[in-house]
Amino acid sequence: MARIGIIGSQGRMGQAIAAAIGEAGEQFAGGVDKGEDVSSITQAADVLIDFSSPAALEGNLDAAMAAGLPIVIGTTGLEERHHWLIDAAAQAIPVLQTGNTSLGVTLLAHLVREAAARLGDDWDIEIVETHHRMKVDAPSGTALLLGEAAAKGREVSLADHAVRGRDGITGRREAGTIGFAALRGGSVAGDHTVHFLADNERLSFSHLAENRGIFAKGAVRAAQWLMGKQPGRYTMPEVLGL
């Protein structure tokens, strides 16, 4: 039985993950939240799951490395410097970071990459996401993950092609860009649509999350899979065999 510790355990996702740990027949090893010391749960844990805040990431990675524990990072709103920290930690421990742990989004990213590779630059790509009113970051980690997939399909860098929100006299749409739009409201668990828009035809791929259970289940599956792996940075497609 895997002993799984949760960082951000009292949050919406932390509570869903605690439930998913029980449903998977694994053991909840304890949780920490803001102001608590992650090392207080590392001794009792075989693996950590972090769904907290970007501000906590560096300390969480340090604690995981000090204890030699694998860690699943689901926290979004990460910046480039956070990814450098993750790359550095992955030299010492197994790390899996993803903006979305669900099976559906993992497959969606594959389909988006394929579509972007096959459709030319005359197909404009726009990514629209909708989330509950409590979400603090935009675009969502999933939207960025899908944008990365589209950029990979086109063999370009997302950083050089992303347009994150429009306001005012923006000018015409620049060819080859990948646009993002974020809606916030209600209790929406997470909806994402990637639109491919050409002259006279449109193709859209959507994923609608009906509850957080799908993310929690995927996070636990990733934690189970990560245990016993060599140090390195792993991905959800590897976990799910996609």
Ligand SMILES: NC(=O)C1=CN([C@@H]2O[C@H](COP(=O)(O)OP(=O)(O)OC[C@H]3O[C@@H](n4cnc5c(N)ncnc54)[C@H](OP(=O)(O)O)[C@@H]3O)[C@@H](O)[C@H]2O)C=CC1
């Ligand atoms: N990858 C995926 O599949 C998914 C990712 N997410 C992401 O997971 C994260 C959490 O989402 P959600 O549960 O909705 O958010 P919540 O705000 O409900 O939960 C976050 C939790 O983390 C705690 N926390 C904040 N700062 C720290 C810290 N420094 N150390 C330890 N704990 C801390 C919070 O405590 P306090 O309230 O005291 O601040 C809270 O308990 C977000 O980044 C979200 O985007 C969400 C769903 C799926």
Ligand SMILES: O=C(O)C1=N[C@H](C(=O)O)C[C@H](O)C1
């Ligand atoms: O904050 C959320 O709720 C979610 N966050 C993730 C994201 O930023 O993509 C995943 C999911 O959409 C829910």
